[in-house]
Amino acid sequence: MAKKRESSSDLKDQILETTEVLLRRYGASKLSVVDVAREIGMSHGNVYRFFPSKTDLLNAIAAKWLEKVHVPLGEISICDLAADQKLKLWFETLIKIKRKKFLEDPQLFAVYLELAGHQLEQVNNHVDTLVTQIEKIIEEGKQTGMFSVLDTRKAATNLFHATATLHHPVFVSSPYYPAEEEVIELLNFLIRALS
Amino acid sequence: MAKKRESSSDLKDQILETTEVLLRRYGASKLSVVDVAREIGMSHGNVYRFFPSKTDLLNAIAAKWLEKVHVPLGEISICDLAADQKLKLWFETLIKIKRKKFLEDPQLFAVYLELAGHQLEQVNNHVDTLVTQIEKIIEEGKQTGMFSVLDTRKAATNLFHATATLHHPVFVSSPYYPAEEEVIELLNFLIRALS
DNA sequence: TAATTGACAAATGTCAAATTCTGTCAATTG
DNA sequence: CAATTGACAGAATTTGACATTTGTCAATTA
Missing domain, CATH: 1.10.10 (Arc Repressor Mutant, subunit A)
Incomplete structure (x- = not known):
């Protein structure tokens, strides 16, 4: 048939x-x-x-989801802006994407949230991709003398961890999510810290 | 009877x-x-x-638990140390307490973790207490010229949010918890940012 | 009369039987 | 012969009858 x-x-x-x-x-x-x-x-x-298993199917869904996050950010990371502006835009975009995904599609967001708890490797790769993008922006800032940090990779990792309350799925979907003002405040504080 | x-x-x-x-x-x-x-x-x-309800009983348990967190930290916040040293010790202690509670008493930690998701007010009060302690330390640092920030309260809030990956119950009990080295790295980065 | 009990209704939890789902594979189709 | 089906075994989930728990309150105790 x-x-x-x-x-x-x-x-x-x-x-x-x-x-x-x-x-x-x-x-x-x-x-x-x-x-x-x-x-x-x-x-x-x-x-x-x-798809050899249901898990593989769900992983593929999550992979698509994650791609939609880091592709637009990748574009920002190579755009033509001063490093501090670019870094701010990059984080604002990351946060906007996550919030939007959560608000518009809570069901799919929940799938991602659940998978994030199990699929260490996929999530680690995603985080690695993002940290590498941040790293590039900081590196540019170093070249132009705008930023001064000793270890770029470590600085990028620090920024990513320090902003987790703003983009980590657990926080994004939590009632404790900080107000817009606090978000901007924290971003400015962290970016200033690179100078 | x-x-x-x-x-x-x-x-x-x-x-x-x-x-x-x-x-x-x-x-x-x-x-x-x-x-x-x-x-x-x-x-x-x-x-x-x-206790009017089982929930109230569990809340009281959580309140006791939270007290054991912010009392020793309160002592550090008024001890006789330079502000940067004190701030570092304060955060290291916060992190150590949370990690210890999680490792030694996962059952009670789970109660706290669950309640943290529901009891907005109790958790908000706890966070407020801690942020106020940080605020005092930063204020001292401003007096001695060690730190220079415009808005102490905002800076304290920023520090608390930025270190969430190190002490928030969800992260403390997660397999993604950063290595000791990364913890120190992030703390130093943030405290340096106040200068 | 304040503290405590114990019987009770409603809500919640448990568990085993019934159902549905996952993943495989030999048979079927075009 | 590559793509697809459908029957199947074992795993996972749902169901529903039953047991326990929560929370109330009138009766009991000291």
Whole structure:
């Protein structure tokens, strides 16, 4: 009963999209591979050709999610702005993206939050990518004499840790999230500290 | 069948102590007010004279817990040390206390962690107490010309937020907790930023 | 009459049976 | 013969009957 041939990658994308739709509609706890397959109109066995396990499918969803975070930030990290301005914009954008994702799509955000607790490697890679972007901006600031730090990598790591209350999923989704004013205040304080 | 009279406050303390014992022994999920009362040898109905609800009882446990955090820190905040040294010691102590509580008493830590998510007011008060202590230390540093910040309160809030990865219960109990070296690195970076 | 009890209703938790889901694979389709 | 199905075993989840717990309060005690 095989249907008309479709490109593998199209089908893979369709599975991912449908999974996102169902995650948004019913949340992670109600997601079953059988449902995803039924929604597309195929047997669930076939989904396993593309994703060896449900966990792999969810990881792929999370990976897409994370990409949407670090791609726009990557663009900022290579844009044409003074280092301090750029660093501020970079963090403001990171924070805006996270807040927006949380507010617009709490169900998907919850999936990410849950996965963040289990998928050490994927999260570590994501953090590494982001810290490396910060590192580049600080390095530029050093070149122009705007910043003066001994160890750029350490400074970047410090900035990322110190701003965790502003972008870490646990805080972003918490009622303790600081007011806009406090966010700006903390960012300015930290960026000033690099001079 | 009333037993011999005991001071109200003694009985209240006894309930709290017994609750802690049972929390440590069986964890929060297995704690029942009936068990607490039986362990003491009274009817559970009587516990409700002292704590209007089980939640109130658990909140009182958390309050005791929080006190054990900010009392020793309060002592540091008024001790005889240079402001930068004092600030470093204060944060190191905060971090050490949290880590120790988590490692030595994960059951009680879990109670605190759960409550931290619900009890906005109690947690806010606790944070406020701590930020005020930081504020005092920074103020001293300003007097001696060691620190130079415009708004002491804001600086204290910034420091507290920026160190959240080092002392916030979610992070303290997470596998992502930074290595000792990174902790020191971040503290030095932030304290230097006040100069 | 203040402290305490114990019987009680409503809410919550437990556990085993029933159902659904995951992941595999031999059979089927085009 | 590559893509897909559908039947299947074992794992995980849901259900619902039952047990415990929470919280109240009128009766009891000292």
